[in-house]
Amino acid sequence: MDSDRVRVLKEGRDKEGPVVYWMSRDQRARENWALSFAQDLAIKRRSPLAVVFSVAEEFLGAAIRQYGFMLRGLQEVETALEEKGIPFILIRGDPGEAVCRFAEEEAVSDLVTDFSPLATKRVWTEKVVERLDASIFEVDAHNIVPCWRASPKQEYAARTFRPKLKRLLSQFCGEIPEIRVHPHPGKIGEGAEWDRLLQDLNLDRSVPEVEWITPGERAAMVALDGFLREKLPLYDRDRNDPTLDGQSNLSPYLHFGQISAARVALEVYRADADPRSRAAFLEELVVRRELSDNFCLYNSRYDSFEAFPDWAKKTLNDHRADPREYLYHREDLERAATHDDLWNAAQKEMVLRGKMHGYMRMYWAKKILEWTESPEEALRTAIYLNDRYELDGRDPNGYTGIAWSIGGVHDRAWGEREVFGKVRYMSYRGARSKFDVDSYVERVASLG
Ligand SMILES: Cc1cc2nc3c(=O)[nH]c(=O)nc-3n(C[C@H](O)[C@H](O)[C@H](O)COP(=O)(O)OP(=O)(O)OC[C@H]3O[C@@H](n4cnc5c(N)ncnc54)[C@H](O)[C@@H]3O)c2cc1C
Secondary structure: OOHHHEEEEEEEOOOOOEEEEEEEOOOOOHHHHHHHHHHHHHHOOOEEEEEEEEEOOOOOOOOOOHHHHHHHHHHHHHHHHOOOOOEEEOOOOOOOOHHHHHHHHHOOEEEEEEOHHHHHHHHHHHHHHHHHOEEEEOOOOOOOOOHHHHHHEEEEEHHHHHHHHHHHHHHHOOOOOOOOOOOOOOOOOOOOOHHHHHHHHOEEOOOOOOOOOOEEEEEEEEHHHHHHHHHHHHHHOOOOOOOOOOOOOOHHHHHHHOOOHHHHHHHHHOOOOOOHHHHHHHHHHHHHHHHHHHHHHHHHHOOOOOHHHHHHHHHHHHOOOOOOOOOOOOOHOOOOOOOOOOHHHHHHHHHHHOOOHHHHHHHHHHHHHHOOOHHHHHHHHHHHHHHHHHHOOOOOOHHHHHHHHOOOOOOOOOOOEOEEEEEOOOOOOHHHHHHHHHHHHHHHEEEE
16 A cells, blocks of 8 residues: 555554554445555554444434444444454444543554544544554545645645646555455454444434435445446436436445445446546546545635635625525524525425435525525534535535535635625526426425
C-alpha cells in the first residue's frame, strides 16, 4: 500500500501487545486499506489483530433508521472477520473514551483508525492520541486519493480540484489488498449481543428503518452489480430525472463504508458502457465526493455560514432584509406542509424512503433558503432534516451539498435576485421544463 495513505498520529513506546483497528467510518471487512495496514503491521510484529467498533449512544441525532442500517452491516463484518481469525469487538459509550479504556485494558501496542474529516471523529481521535501511549496511525480508507495528498488546502471548485486529483489517480487506484487468515491468534474481547443492542439503545424510533435497501457489504456488491448492468449505460441521460430511478443508490453504502469507493470506480471504469455515462458517474463518485471531504477537512466550520465564500456571504448579507413571499417554520417544512407540491414530494420522499433523489436535493435546499428568515436558519434547518431522515446523512457530501445550495460553496456568482442575491436560484418552472413534475409527485404519493 502507498505509504502516503497513512499518517502517523503518534509514535508510542515500543511494547508487546495486540494491534487493533478502531473501525469507524469504513465499516467493511473487504477491501479496506485501514484493516490491511493493521494486518500487515500485526504480521510484522507477530502480534494478534483485533477490530474494535465503538457505538456512540447518541450520534448527531441519528435515529433507528441509520443505527439499524449500520449495526446490521457491522454484524456481517463480524462474521467475515471471524472467518479470517480476527476478533470483532463492539464497545459502547463515547468513542474517544471507550476506545482508550479498551486499548488500555488490552495493552494495545498499535492502534490504527480510519480517516474522517468531520469534527466529531476528529475530537474522538484527538482524545485517544492525547491519552494512549500506543502508536497511533490514521489511514484514509474512504477516498481513492488520500484527502491530505489530493490537496494541501481548501479548493475553490471542482475545476481547481479535478486536475490535482486526476494527476494522482493512477498512483492510488490499483487493486485493493484483501485480508488473509490472521496467523497470530489471540483472545481479545467478547462477541456482541446484536439483537439486545438494537433494543437497548435509547434511539429516536419515530424515524423507522426502511425496507427497500438491504444493509451490508454483500448487498452493496449486489447493488453495484445491478447498477453496472441496468443503470450505468443510461446514467448520463437519466440521473437528473427524479421520475426515474437512474442513480446508483450506493450513497448509504458509501456513507457507512460498506463498499469501497475505489472498487466502485474500478468497476465503472472497466464497464462496457457509454463513455459519457462512465465519465458522468466518475465525476460524481470521485471528483465531487472527494471534493466534499476536501471542504470539510480544510474548513472546520463546514456546517456554518462562516464557511461560505466571501462573495456569497456578502450577497446573502446584502439581501437579508428582503421580503420573503413565503415563510415557514421548521415544523411546517418537516411535515411537508408548504404551498409547493414538488417540494413537499421531495421532503416526503426523504421521510418515507430515507433517500431523496439527487436532483431534488438541490431544489429542496434552495427553497429552504427562500422560505426561511435567514441563511443561518436555512442552513440549520436543511442540516437537521437531512441528517434526521437521510440514510446517507451526516456525511461530508451532505454538509457540502447544502453549503453549495445555500451558500454558493464550489459554485460561482449568478445574476442577482431577491433573497438569494447572487447565489444560484432554482425555480418550480425550471423543474417543470426539465422533467414531469406531476409524475414525480404521484410516484412519491404512492410510497405511502
Ligand atoms: C442539498 C444536498 C444534500 C445532500 N446530502 C447528501 C448526504 O447527506 N449524503 C450524501 O452522500 N450525499 C448528499 N448529497 C449529494 C448527492 O445528492 C448524493 O450523494 C446522491 O444523490 C446519492 O445518491 P446515489 O448514490 O444514488 O448517487 P449517484 O448519482 O449514483 O452517485 C454515485 C455517488 O457519487 C457521489 N455523488 C453524487 N452526487 C454527488 C454530489 N453532488 N456531491 C458529492 N458526491 C456526489 C455519492 O457518493 C454517490 O453515492 C447532497 C446534495 C445536495 C445538493
